Amino acid sequence: MEPYQSTTPFGRRSLTLAHVATQIAASSRPPEKVVHKWKIFHAICLARPRLGVTERALSVLNALLTFHPETALTGDDDLVVFPSNQQLSLRAHGMPASTLRRHLAVLVDAGLVIRRDSPNGKRYARKSASGEIELAFGFDLSPLVVRAEELESLAAAVEAEARAIKLARERITLCRRDIAKMIATGIEEGVPTRRGGQGPADWAEVHAGFRSVVEGIPRTATRAQLENAAEELSQLADDVLNLLETHIKTENMNAKESRSEHHIQKSNPDHLIELEPSFRTSRAARAVPEPQPPRPAEAAYPLGMVMNACPDIADYAKGGISSWRDLLATAAVVRSMLGISPSAWEEAQTVMGEMQAAVVVACILQRGAAIRSAGGYLRGLTEKAKAGEFSLGPILMSQINSQLRAKRSA
Structure with missing residues (x-):
């Protein structure tokens, strides 16, 4: 049988x-x-x-x-x-x-x-x-x-999808870095974004558009969402580069003496006043502002902790942030992009100290769209600091916890 x-x-x-x-x-x-x-x-x-x-x-x-x-x-x-x-x-x-x-x-x-x-x-x-x-x-x-052929075909499709996602993420990372640094350069050099426009004010609009694209990317984005964001950022990077190239061509048409004078004024990377043109009258006495010896409250938090809490500000630093001087210079550029007025920035530095004010700006940048008015938020914290009710620690810890949650969810 x-x-x-x-x-x-x-x-x-x-x-x-x-x-x-x-x-x-x-x-x-x-x-x-x-x-x-x-x-x-x-x-x-x-x-x-x-x-x-x-x-x-x-x-x-x-x-x-x-x-x-x-x-x-x-x-x-x-x-x-x-x-x-x-x-x-x-x-x-x-x-x-x-x-x-x-x-x-x-x-x-x-x-x-x-x-x-x-x-x-x-x-x-x-x-x-x-x-x-x-x-x-x-x-x-x-x-x-x-099912051998079918399984191998599925494996190849999954590998191709993973590769496409990796390439899209790499492209987004490169565009973010390029756009952030080009915006910082545009503000430092006073490059207008349109004919007759005021440089820093218009660059704030460009920066707001840049952040809206970045913050619109979901944490668990699909391939299509990543590729769309990469395309938008690539187009924005091209537009910003065109603005800088147009400005360079315009400058080249000026007299050689004017170009030389302009170069002398803009060539000092430590010259924080040139990053804040509106401060020339009120802060003329501080031609080359060296970071003051930190107050006890300012020295309480190491720079590494600040960068872990607010990593996005490093995108706007020309050579990275490895010292408090780098953070101060970068915060001066970022505050303009966030729409914080020179008076609000100067008052915050006076009341909080330069280092704490720079850290607060880094936190505001990191929180992005969660803060509607960066200038109003900074003024509110400055008033609390005047009354002795401000502490930087809870803000930093909140940002660090937010970064940890984002890493876990990713």
């Missing part, structure tokens, strides 16, 4: 049309087809998001594959493996039996293995008089042979 191969699961386990379809496909596998089991397993790992299987289910599949003695899975071989739950659990790194059953069901539902249950639900093989296996009850690996 010919052995009968069961098509339904043992006990209360249900049979679905998807299970039947997998069995039909497995029964028609070409006998000459050969698949390397670890290569196809690698493809399944890559295609995991498309297949709907978990990492632990893949650990169980890896364990099942180890029970097949050959590296090659062929179309004419019996591909049923029949380990006991105890053996399978050991090779799945000690996975509990209940968890093991759950992940086996995931593999069956995903069409990666077929359940071949015995009359009593046990896994075993019946051998002939010569010692060859006539009939085995366990898990059939035939779908891996039948």
Whole structure:
């Protein structure tokens, strides 16, 4: 009598049309087809998001594959493996039996293995008089042979998607850096954004548009969302570069003496007054403002802690931020982009101290759209500082916690 191969699961386990379809496909596998089991397993790992299987289910599949003695899975071989739950659990790194059953069901539902249950639900093989296996009850690996091309195609698609997302993120990062530094240069050099426009005021509008694009990118953005944002930022970077190039061409048309004089005025990177043109009258006595010795309150927080809390301000620094002088110079540029008036900035520096005022500006930049009026917010904190009710610590800790939450969610 010919052995009968069961098509339904043992006990209360249900049979679905998807299970039947997998069995039909497995029964028609070409006998000459050969698949390397670890290569196809690698493809399944890559295609995991498309297949709907978990990492632990893949650990169980890896364990099942180890029970097949050959590296090659062929179309004419019996591909049923029949380990006991105890053996399978050991090779799945000690996975509990209940968890093991759950992940086996995931593999069956995903069409990666077929359940071949015995009359009593046990896994075993019946051998002939010569010692060859006539009939085995366990898990059939035939779908891996039948679906080899499909699984490899899914893996290639997932890899291509991941590569496209990585390229889009790289493009966004480069554009963010370029735009931030070009905006900073435009403000420092007094470059107008349109004919007859005032440089710093108009650059604030450009900066606001830049931040709106950046803040509109979701934390778990799709490929399409990232590519759209990258395209917008690329266009904005081109526009800002055109503004700077146009200004350079205009300057080249001026007399050589005027260009030389302009160069002398703008060439000192430590000249903070040139970053704040409106301060020339009120702060003329501080031609080259060196950072004052920090007050005890200002020295309480290291620069590294500030940069961890407010990393975005580094985008606007020409050579990075490695000292308090760098932070002070960059904050002077950023405050103009945020629309903070020179009077509000000067008052904050007088009341809080230069370092604390710079840190507050960095925090305002980091919070972005959450603060509607950066100037009003700074004035409010300055009034609290006058009354002795201002403390920088809670603001910094709030920003650090926000950064940690963002990293965890990402």
